[in-house]
Amino acid sequence: MRKFIVRFMRKKPRLEKNIVQKNISAEVNNMLGPKVDHPSDFSTARVPEIPQIVYPEARRDVMMEEMVHDYRIRDVYRWLEDPDSPETQRFINAQNAISKPFLEKTQDWGAIHGKLTKLWDYPKYGCPARHGKFYYFFKNTGLQNQSVLMQQETLDGPEVEFLDPNILAADGTTALAQKTFSENGAYMAYGLSEQGSDWIKIRIRKAADRTDFPEILEKVKFSNISWTKDNKGFFYGRYPNQQGKTDGSETKQNEFQKLYYHRVGQSQEDDTLVAEFPENPSWRILSDVSDCGKYLILSVSPTTRDNMVYYANLEPGKDITDKLDVKPIVDKLEADYEYITNEGSKMYMHTNKGAPNYRVVVIDFASPAEDNWTTVIPEHNKDVLEWAMCVHQNKLVVCYNRDVKHILQSYELHTGKITGQFGLDIGTVNGVSGKRKYSEIFYSFSSFLTPGIIYRYDFAKPAEKPKILRETLLNLEGFNRDDYSVEQVFYESKDETRIPMFIIRRKRAEDTVDPRPCLMYGYGGFNYSLMPSLSNTGIMFMDTFDGVLAYPNIRGGGEYGTEWHNGGRLLNKQNVFDDFQAAAEYLTKHKYTTKERLAIQGASNGGLLVGACINQRPDLFGAAIAQVGVMDMLRFNKFTIGHAWQTDYGNPGERQAFANLYKYSPLHNIQIPLNPNQEYPSTLIITGDHDDRVSPLHSLKFAAALQEAARHSEYQLNPILLRVYTKAGHGAGKPTKMRIKEATDIITFLRKTLELDRINL
Known part of the structure; x- marks a missing residue:
């Protein structure tokens, strides 16, 4: 189902048709505070003791001021948009010098990491798919950094390793990002991603002897692979050469993608350009060769929402040596x-x-x-x-x-x-x-x-x-899914819209009123439906803290079709935040949890959700985890693939959209708390240095501004931390070792900052 490749902010199910500055070292030891022994089982009530943190000072460029649509915008941290500057690197190092010891130099971190490692350590399998005379499926024995693609002649026959990404990088940061088999199953074209980047390199493997052809196709991003039915080659999209690096740590916009035809066994230099739209540099092209082999169908779009349809006739058996005659079928983005x-x-x-x-x-x-x-x-x-x-x-x-x-x-x-x-x-x-x-x-x-x-x-x-x-x-001692309940409730948002929410917790007597720690996760955007799925972090939270998980299906997603999406995008984006905040109020009102024990989490567009909500209603939450979030809503469209998100957020170049974005942009709506009721929740901001989906600059600027506000408030005692991981991207392809470490950081952060009274380590 190839359109999922372009849902850049979305995470769809995997559908395979043919089988998405200051030197602070002196302060670090003081910040850690005394060690606290963790109980081996449930303990008495515990109030978190957070030592005072001295934040590194980020330079404020007061001269960076501009007028945009009659708005005076001061962008004092714009220098953090340059990922290669020594000053940006010093800022990142200073932030990690605070966050790493806060999270890792405690006895709990090791205990949590050990428990999570055991929890992760169980065999995992993907759906088999038949291609030619073989079946293929992904297998992970438990703690392998990357899943291995296996090959079988029959479903009950011997399993043979067909492609093991783990041998491609010692640290596990090279991932198999995509694969497509030829019609007869003789070849597999596959894309490798390095260090979490969206850039991939395509290689071709022979099914019979599991060896590769010599050619490597580069400059490929946001592309699928579509084979011709004669098995001689395939179509793919690539970007032109650009100045500077293309390893995922750059911020340059991705423009002028073109569709090429590659012949098996030949150099990429010999590939044929078959389609391009040079007058529309933001357009991206996905292709499908029809089941009959006579048509090449193009899905063309500059956005993550709508697409146009073009096609070209193919002559089976005839080599493709020139541009194809591409004709429109649907030429409107609607x-x-x-x-x-x-x-x-x-x-x-x-x-x-x-x-x-x-x-x-x-x-x-x-x-x-x-x-x-x-x-x-x-x-x-x-x-x-x-x-x-x-x-x-x-x-x-x-x-x-x-x-x-x-x-x-x-x-x-x-x-x-x-x-x-x-x-x-x-x-x-x-x-x-x-x-x-x-x-x-x-x-x-x-x-x-x-x-x-x-x-x-x-x-x-x-x-x-x-x-x-x-x-x-699951491999978790004492865990029995029958001991837990899954409940779906419906609550009213600010405008009285009914919003569904799943609540998962250990079963209790019906008349028991016992508020527990709660972890609430949200997304709310890009027509993506937040469906029921298992989260190792969530299971760990429930088992360790006797916690509650909550998943509100807020507007902006696709849970109820296009209208649900429309209800949370563009000028309706505030509905997303209202829905999430109403979920928090429901959980506390009905005594699932308390404000001090409620943590919120979101990634990507969900990171934006967390950032906006702690600005608007800091009184609702005890802790917040914002991962790879879009935080600068006035400039998001200027970096990598950000321009594709304008169908959900709006175009900052248009005055009405800019005014709406300015109202909720996390970077531009940070408060300086005036009293204890306005204190920000304990906040952990997470990003990766090779995230070329949502550039880390968003998290860097937001953290700098939030810490500056905290520095000037006598009431802001909750910590504001930034954790930047190296050789990490937006999330896809992240090695198991890194996933466990990030989950350990999150659980440890919640352990130290929430009011917890039961801890099972």
């Missing part, structure tokens, strides 16, 4: 379109055009006017049709989102008649594989308390039910 399959010139598309909850339509490229479109699977009035794939020649497997729970069904391709339903518990289909030419499919299910169950179903044997192929279990 809806999503995703290719599913085709019969001749009739293309089956998944779209929200005229259907906020999505539908499946047929567009005849020979007569593409919208009046000629036909609907195969109509829009549901409540359930959101998330994706569809064609298998067993004439079957559509369709996934619906029903009140934040996945429903999996099958339909007849030509009539749209439902033919079956796959029984699922409350949870998420987080992986699926299948092909039109094969009758079998595989799908993976997960939930808040279930790591993963992989099922196999064969459409050629309709009388048989799906069979469990593999099931993974």
Whole structure:
């Protein structure tokens, strides 16, 4: 399902159709305070004792002032936008010199790290996918930094290592970012990411002997790989050479992507340019070769929301030596379109055009006017049709989102008649594989308390039910998922909109009123649905602190289709923050937790959520974790792929959008607290030095400004810390060792800053 590649701020389920300054060293020891022995089991009430922190002073460039749309903007930390300047590096080093000892030089850090390591150490598997005469699946024995791609001739046959990324970098920071097999399964084109960057290098591996062709394709980013049916080559997108480095630590905008055709075994220099849109430098191109092999379908978009559709005719067996004649089918950015399959010139598309909850339509490229479109699977009035794939020649497997729970069904391709339903518990289909030419499919299910169950179903044997192929279990002594409850509640936001929220906790007597520590996670953007899934950090929080997990499905996401997304984007973005704050009020009002015990967490767009909410309502939260967040809303569009986010945030170059962004931009709305009720919660800001999705400059500037405000407040006693990880990006491909360390830092931070009365280490 290739459009997920361009959902740069989103994290979709993995769907594989063919199988998203001051020297402070003297103060560090004083900041640590006395060591406190951790109890081996539940202890009596504990109030956190946080030593006074002396923050490094960041230079304030008072001359950096400009007028933008009649607003006087003082950007005193703009110098932090240069990742290569010695001054920026000194700032980062000074911040880590505070945050690392605060987190790591305690007895608890080691105990928490050991427990998390044991929790992580269980076998993990991905969905098998059939390609040619082999099956492939990902496997991680437990603590391997990267999962290994395995190969089997039969599902019960010997497993052979096909590609092990762990041998590519000693520290595990080279990851297999994507892969696509040729039609006959003879070759696999795959992309490697280094140190967390979105840049990838494409190589080609032979299925038979597991060796690579010599060529390496570079300057590739935000691209899929689409093979021609003759197995001789594939289409991919790449960017032109640019001045300076391209390793993920740069901030230069990504522009002028072009579509190329590569022939197996030849140099990248010999690749053929087949499509480009030079008059629109922000446009990106994803391609699909149709199932029949006669059409190249282009999904073109400058944003993360809508896309246009173009196509070109292909002549199977004929070499591609020049630009293709690309013709428009949909040339307006007003809806999503995703290719599913085709019969001749009739293309089956998944779209929200005229259907906020999505539908499946047929567009005849020979007569593409919208009046000629036909609907195969109509829009549901409540359930959101998330994706569809064609298998067993004439079957559509369709996934619906029903009140934040996945429903999996099958339909007849030509009539749209439902033919079956796959029984699922409350949870998420987080992986699926299948092909039109094969009758079998595989799908993976997960939930808040279930790591993963992989099922196999064969459409050629309709009388048989799906069979469990593999099931993974957590490795945590004493953990039993039956001891926990998963509850979905609905609460009212500020404007009385009903918002769903999942609450997970250890079971208690119904009449027990016992507020517990609570970790609330949110996202709220880019049409991404926050679905039930297992979080090792969340399991650790519940087991160690007898804690509660809360996941509000706030507006801006895709839980209820396009209208839910629209309700939390552009001029409606404040609804996202209101929804999240209302969730906090619900949890305290109904005694799930207390303000002092409530921590909030979010990453990427969710980091923006955390930053905005601690500015607007610091009185609601005891602690906050903001990971790789978008914090400077007035300049986000100037760096790497930030311009693609304007469909959710708005264009700062337009006055109305700028005024709206200025109201909630975390960097520009920091308060200097005047009394204890306005004290910021204990805050941990996290970023990576190779994050070229959301540049670390956002976190650096926000932390500098927040610490400056804290420095001038006699009431701000809660710590404000910045942790910058090296050889780390936005999150995808992060090695297991680094994931465990980051989770340990987060749990240790909550251990030291929340009011906890039960600790099980």
